Amino acid sequence: MNGWSGTILHIDLTNKTHRFEQPDSETYETWIGGKGLAGYYLHPHITRSWDDPEMPVIFMDGPLVGTASPTSGRMCIMSRSPLTGTVGDCSVGGSLGTELKKAGLDGIVITGKSDQLIGIEIIDKSITIRDASTFSGMGISLLYERQRGNGAVAMIGPAAENGVLFSSIVVDGSFAAGRNGIGLVLASKNLKYLTVKGTGRVAVHDNIGLKQAREDIFRQVAATPVLMGEHGIAYYGTGALYDLMDSRRMMPTANFRMTKFKSAHRMNASALNKKYSPKRAGCKGCHILCKKVGKGGTHIPEFETMSHFSALLENEDIEIMVRANALCNEMGMDTISASSTLACYSEITGKKLTGKQIISLLLDIGRGQGRGKELGQGSYRYAASKGQPELSISVKKQELPAYDPRGAYGMALAYATSTRGGCHLRAYPISHEILRKPVATDRFSFAGKARIIKIEEDQNAVVDSLTACKFVFFASSLEEYARVFTAVTGVHSTAQDLLKIGERIYYNERIMNARNGFSSKEDDLPPRFFKEAGSSGSNIKIKPLNRKEFLKARANYYKIRGLDENGMPIKEKASLLGLKWENHKGSELQ
């Protein structure tokens, strides 16, 4: 095989055994890898509870990982989300994907539960399970220092060990598989860390073809201001988006009660750059390098984190923003959910949080103590326990990122239809609604958005399966990546062939969610967005979303996606996509 290594490792933590599986080429070609293949392995278990020992956690590479393909260092981690109950997955960078591939593995499926805290250490195909009880409660940075000699490191922090529903898995000390709380699934298995070191090489079918396709992509990336422009994410990190969101009046402020933050100009990426003079860093195999590390190793927050730890909490202290980010990383918890849960708490209690309170509440959450215990359950469960679930600004119980949906209607629809709950990355319509890529669309209109969102969800499912970084798609498209895929694997493919697979992958997720009872009822936004206006001004009007138009767009989406009017999968569509049709209990339907 080229691109793929042809081997999947299965580890059973209950019995401390492992085996190697060699899937046939059809399985690979049907699911590509990454998120697609992970979904294939997750599906049979999806109706289990997330803490059922048999629930797998899946680490999966795509065929492009470890090759010269641009942004080839990403991978997918998937399980069932403790936070949302949906399929739960994250694309994550760092070096884990690359090391895994060099070890001759496409992925690892971990099931079972250890009776004490352990770590898994992999060197090529040799697997060692070690006692990790001395690392119990250890923060990310120290654990990383201890383990980095063993290659790439994926680990959980104290938050996961203390039951935080939005705890993350952190790779190489700072690359977070942040969303959906999948860190908690590792904790439920008593697995503190995983290290991988590989010494092999990834076979490529056609090196010349790969080089050509790669140059095409480099050229497009260079021509894209948001990436390589002098104020683009290569130089300012994803925080480059901050000023734009503010000027477009869609920066969620005060728990989404406003959409413009008066101190934004003092908290932006330019202010961070001045203060910390960061260097460029990033995932293995990437030339964009969107991560920023300041003097003394300070990690500069990403856009979502910057926005939520400033505007959403009305915090005007840039150092608190940076410290909050560092603390979430250290504890191993998702910055979006953490900040948004604090904002919800602030609104319910009617108290604006001081910088000191923000830090101490985050500590409490990570340590599972005091008020942190209830806040660690996420904003939805917290708000519901106070009788005000509508003040949790979440979809499917997962907190929304830093794009106010009243300022980008495609984003509104995409938040609602996302299979992992409140997430901007399933479709990322910000690309055309705000960043004008590939061309601009009218951000205040639902017209045409249903099909666009469906196509983008399919596309991003492919990107997360190849695997590549979504950022490169501001510049490039599947047209170029299909050539990369063909050159790497030798399997001839076009952009449209890949999109078809993306459609299968996404529909598979809809089926998995349906089997857990998800329907149109959950494909919805918090009532605030339909009732309250955002902060209008400078000729921009931020109106409440029109509920009727939203529902019409969602109905269109269902039709285009091939779902029934309740958002439920349809047998004919499933079989058209080559998917098995199962009822809610998991047995085959007639």
Added chain:
Amino acid sequence: MKQLVDKYVNKLVSAGLAEEGAPLLGGLDAELVWNRSDPACNELEEVFGALNINSLLFSKPAEPYLSIIEYLAKGADKAIHPNDSETRTFMHDLPVIRDFKSRQITGALKERKSVIIPGYGIVTWGTVSPEQAFIFYSSVCFACFVKFFSDYLTEVRNGTVSKEQARVFERVVRQLTPLPEEPPVLMHGRFRLEEDVYRAISEAGRATVKHHLVDSFFGNVSFRYNNTLYISQTTSSLDELEGCIDPCPLDDSSCTSITASSEFTAHREVVLRTGMNAVLHGHPKFSVIISMDCEKEDCKFRGQCHTRCPEERFVKDIPIVPGEVGTGPYGLCHTLPPAMEGHRGVIVYGHGLFTVGQSDFNEAFTNLLNIERMCSDEYFHRVGV
């Protein structure tokens, strides 16, 4: 959707890319809408069914593009391979098929953004907007135009012009739209209000499109005012710049330039180095064609002229520099600004022309027009017409 579809059909006609009544443009959300009904819709609806797209454009190009494309397609095996920067960066190559059949069309469009079907026309698509289909179509016309005239010049030099080529050339030349004798009068500077800057930029953009000095959404315009560079946004159409101009502070205090034109850095360096305030960039065709005509047969950088050309090249007083779109290692932001010092304009190899002016866009526009006229005269001089 219908509104958008109609808008781009009208733009095709007004840009001289299609005759009235020729374009067939469909937009699909939950329902499919066409700008008009036509027997070809059936075949195209099958294409829609087979591809994950939201718009599809089919049209016969207007002259002179029609004659050019028919001629190039005839000599092409599976694709036409133009060498200009739009093709290199976005289109890669231009596939050609022989039958107007959904299967063949689908096959080609699965891989590329356009397909040419001799005797029928061009088909292009979009995934988020009919605007993409319009842009791809327009890029095909532009690229073929440039290739046709470039090839002809080379073959004249080599003495290999075929009879048919000569016939087509003559026909095409007869159908060229002449450049305006005089430049239009644009708003006069010095501008006292920010509002005037916005208006002047929009007006200059519109004039550039109206006089066919740029195609589709390419080109960009900027003006320095109060230590801020006001610049057209990336992927904006120069004839519709209202609401699509980004004010980018020159002191790096904000990242708003991430939606600005990909040439923001080049524009900024140009104003800083030259002390000029207005920068105008279009893709006038003969400037592009002339820039690609180099007689240095034995150059070791042949095939890489657009990035590696080591020569100081000129057409009359106008420098020609290599450089790719954007800020990459071969980005034109490195080559253009130094070349602009002491010149009224600079041509970027295979790409387009940048001009400057002091207090408003009159000078920059006049430069754009005059340099294009000079390049056109030079071209016909070189081919001996």
